[in-house]
Amino acid sequence: MNLFISRSKLIAKSILILQLSVFSVTAEQITQSAVAMPDAFSAQAAKSILEQGGNAVDAAITAQFVLAVTLPEAGNIGGGGFMLIHKDGQGDFIDYRETAPNAAHRDMYLDEQDEVIANKSIYGIHASGVPGSVAGMWLAHKKHGTLAWKTLLQPAVTLAEQGFVVPPKLAQQITQYITELKNNDIDVNFGDYFATATANKVFKQPQLATTLKRIRDEGQDGFYKGETANIIAKFIHQHGGIINQDDLKNYTAKSRTPITANWNGYQVLTSPPPSSGGIAILQWLKMYELQKPSTGLVHNSTQYIHLLAEIGKRVFADRAEYLGDPDFYTVPVNALTNIDYLKKRSNDISLTTITSTESINPGLHESEQTTHFSIVDKMGNAVANTTTINLPFGSGVVVEGAGFILNNEMDDFSAKPGVMNVFGAIGGKANEIQPHKRMLSSMTPTILLKNNTVKMVTGSPGGTTIISSVYESILNAVEFNMSADEVVNSPRFHHQLWPKNVIRAHSGLESSVKAQLIKMGYTLDERHFGDMHVIINNAGKLDAASEKTGRGVSSVF
């Protein structure tokens, strides 16, 4: 089976990551609230929390738990993510990325010949990292919340207990996934829990409701200790997995300092490692400013796409070499985003010819230290939250008795140097597997500020294409003055060094542009990347949009 291709097809049709951006701006400038969410249930719940006087972080926490019920392909308590916050004028980054279990080791996905064992990091009990979502929401609540934790959890409990009406797009995704599992002889229990989810019918999840009630009543201990932890550890042990009670008890969400940088008159507030995305979008945006012709470029023209693809080659060569969990590996953040370095790195770009893939090496030679949704509250606070179980429906394993899906995030580690993961990303030492380490991510929740007031909240699902979706959304809004609706629905494209000269692109690029790119030597791989949910502040008026392909709902109120 060509897993990369078969999963890509599925990815193209799925919302993989939830994007949660709750964004707020200063009171003088923003007096409205806005949500841009992956489904109608989370949009309604987040809006209701804001209307009860909650802030953007409160609304984000409620949305995260609601999505664990109504958006099982990506919403989760069995996965992880990043929440970027701009609150009271200050930035914060809640890192609730999964970690490798204590018994994990570098070669755990290799066979005796040192070859990567197909599917082991993608389906089934061995694919999961220790979940971080509940700890992440608890930390966000402790640091920034204003409403009671129980109030924030209740909407999810109610939706799991009393059920929700299944949107036809979700029912279709579930059927497709069950068929894929069957066609590939993958033996996981996903169908036992989700096969009965039928379009336009009420679907109840009693086991998940019980788990959520324990979280509601006991906080994060309701997941990482006691009954829920017992159920998880026993289930995983029975099926030969390695995550145990100590792994759960020891999981810690972290508050990190967001990356901030000036670009084009804005302050970019973005995701630090273990996200690769913040560094990557800054490299992309800055090299674009350095190398674009003084006459500018036409949006989605051949030259525009080629220039950004050339930059992408360099960005991804650096990503593979230097980026990993900063608690285990010194990531040279400043060196990689330094303007002199980026000048040197991009000076050989030609606007007409493609640089050979093999000639692009990591650029630093000296050793140096190294499912998104958007909400804005009327107090001027903003949250951009991207959360994931990795591929749609994660590992396909549901914890029996606890009713939630486990992630397959271990695939984001580099299983072997130079071997591509499901998103075609490669890596080496910086992202090799070690116990307790966080796997490198492309999730890039980002907030653009002008004079410390929120201008834009953005983020996306889509594996490595997340990075392109995010920097292109910023260019769409800033360079091309698009509305939120235009930002999320314009065709996007992505190049990541390998596969060689392949540009992944949404359908919808002009045929003459496609023909010219092919003539230059590119191969086009048409697919959809993942649904964006964006909010823009236009002189105090909020503009929110969810990409049309998914089940997203946005509103300004």
Ligand code: DON
């Ligand atoms: O953290 C990451 O980069 C990936 N696990 C994200 C997965 C994803 O976006 C799936 N969606 N297409």
